[in-house]
Amino acid sequence: MRALFIDAEPVEQEGRAGVKLWLKSGSLVELYDWGFRPYFYADTDSKKDAAAIGRLDVKGAKVVGVEKAERWVWGKHKELLKVYCTKPSEVPVISRAVRDGLEIGCYEFETPFKYRYMIDKGLWPMDWVHYEADGDELVSIERATGEPGSLRALAFDIEVHNPAGSTDPARDPVIMVSWADEKGAGVLSTKPNRGVSKVFSDEAALLTGFCDMLRQKDIELLLGYNSDLYDLPYMKERSRRLRIDFPVGRDGLTVRKRGGGLVVSKVGGRVHIDLYRVATFLDRIGAMNLPRYKLEDVYAELAGKPKRDIKKADIWKVWDKGDIDDLAAYSRDDAECTWFIGKQWVPLEIALSRASGLPLFEAVRATTGSMVEQLLMRHAAGRSEITPNRPGFGEVTERAAETFVGAYVKTPPPGIYSNVAVFDFRSLYPSIIIAHNIDPATLNCDCCKKDGHVSPAGHRFCVKRQGVIPETLKELIDARAKLKASMKKMDPKSTQWAIADNHQWALKIIANSFYGYLGFSRSRWYSREAAESVTAWGRQYIQQTIEKVERAGYSVLYADTDSIFLLLGERKKEDAIALLTELNKGLPEVMMLELEGFYPRAVFVSKKAEEKGAKKKYAMIDEGGKIKIKGFELVRRDWAKIARKTQRRVLEAILKAGSAHKAVEIVRNVIADIKAGKVPLDDMVIYTQLRKEVYTAKGPHTAVVEKAAKRGVKIPVGAVIPYVITKKGKTISDKAELADWAKDYDPDYYIDHQVLPAVLKIMKELGYTETDLKVAGRQARLT
DNA sequence: GCCGTAGGACTACCA
């Protein structure tokens, strides 16, 4: 039988231990594999040790088999013992006895059992398998090929009666559950209304009705927004209090708290995707940058239009009034927006799951680090290499304390320039890792003492045996290149193209994370020497390239990590392209310098306190009139919209119209509007994320949190706080007030601390001073 | 007690 492999879970029944597999062929199939034994490795080849390990009995947990195994351990070929246990839960117990009791080192004793199973069986989630079964018992399974499969999905959202403002499952009932899927949308509620598609006698019936619907529709993929933390735990708690079952899954619902306030809600037998998790993931990897990631923010960004909105605080009022037309429509809209977002992001998550080997549920909640790790574990196993153990607490602390030098950034001379060309290295760090075989296990090998790759940081890497990291990375990069090539032959509007695009994106995301993973203190494959060699080679390549560009007669304006900005001057684009070709001849095979683009005009500014140019801050306009802005206040959410908007207009006036005069007019008008109190409060809102539980220093955003706490509103860690600097108070922190509570704004603050600083650094390059901008009617010095 | 400033804490950016 052919099926899509979804997930696996360890199970224990009647003393037997095995694995439950979730497959999809038509609909979901549950199968059991009772024939797979958990194991770990012991670092010894002595018969005496083998015998001692074989005799172990820790409170009834016994070793059921010991066999020899040849594996690579940190670049050395070794003979180890593979120690089998009966149940997965016995692995930690027995391996501890081996380590602490017999003082024999162990490996892979903390590999979660389901990963152990998937890795050893060669199963990749969201990919196809061929299997044979006898009843519900698996007989055989192996990986097959095919396009990624799809799952039957449904998005949902709940509304809660909230007269107290906040909601509390001890008190406030669920009043609506809305849903949306391929076929349409609907609202389940306990009050009848035109907008309500199904009415239930009470809340218990409503919750049960929702579960019935999932069962009837045979939903495999459940989509929510912040449903890990809110909807599912809320419904579960309400059900508990109502003393009813809540069979939202085929196999229970577990709500688990992870470290750092993270909550994960696992729906057994369906894949639950919390799209808020996807939003924060995309934010972290820099694929998205919004001030906030509420459902309406994300929807507006993706759909290009705003979402219907009700003030959350008013939900109960509308409900109590009995006229719930609006509420039903709003609730339904929430589900539809969630569905819309899911349509865009689920394919990427499926691609990430396939590319990393993490089951979809885990992939959605994974960091790029754990994706890299999963992939490395799979590749390591494939080449008989041991997966290094996780570092202990002490080790992590030590690693975190040892810092290393990163990338090179050139200070740009501030000014406004014409005809800039930008070159950049394609995947600089991944290319370096592959070109120089950088891996903790190839570091200081015994075989290449004379002829190894020696990094500018002074570390040597093997030239004979490729490391698991370079090997895995090369596979990703080659696969991506192949995909990109095949995409050229596809119709860009086809589903096939969209699938390939998500896949290539997933491969890129993972490939870009390898360097960070090498330097990550909790990494299994951590190596400071390896990480600092990557950056050292990176600095060497960029600096040598800068020298060559300068020797060719160009002046290099700016450079950061892997990019070079040069002034074309009197030369033509063709000259720059010829130079590029020349530069590439001197680079290793896998490395490639590319033309990023030509820019007719560019702005670099000086640092606020010094005359020197500011790094990581520039704006350029390309030949198509498209503006690229980096680092400026206007790309930062912790600046008020009025400052960001004004700075953008000023930059546009200079880059597009080339008019400083216009820029001055803009600034003067904005200042006048602020003084006159004409600017809407919305434009004064500053967003700052609450990143810590406890602060040593006071700041506007911590002050806002304190004030909210006094009113009984708890702002959780991770929240992005919107606040306004009001007239009331002495210091800025005193004046800061939660946006919803702010009645006015302090014009002086917004002029002197927001608009002027943002705009002045640009105007300074054109010869203007603060007074030129503040005092109306004065003649501009330059135009 | 007031003023100016150096330095620390903090956030969000670039690559």
Add this chain to the structure above:
DNA sequence: ACTGGTAGTCCTACGGCG
């Protein structure tokens, strides 16, 4: 809970002044 490099804000402590 992937890295280092960077700009910039706000607050506090501190020294000088009178």
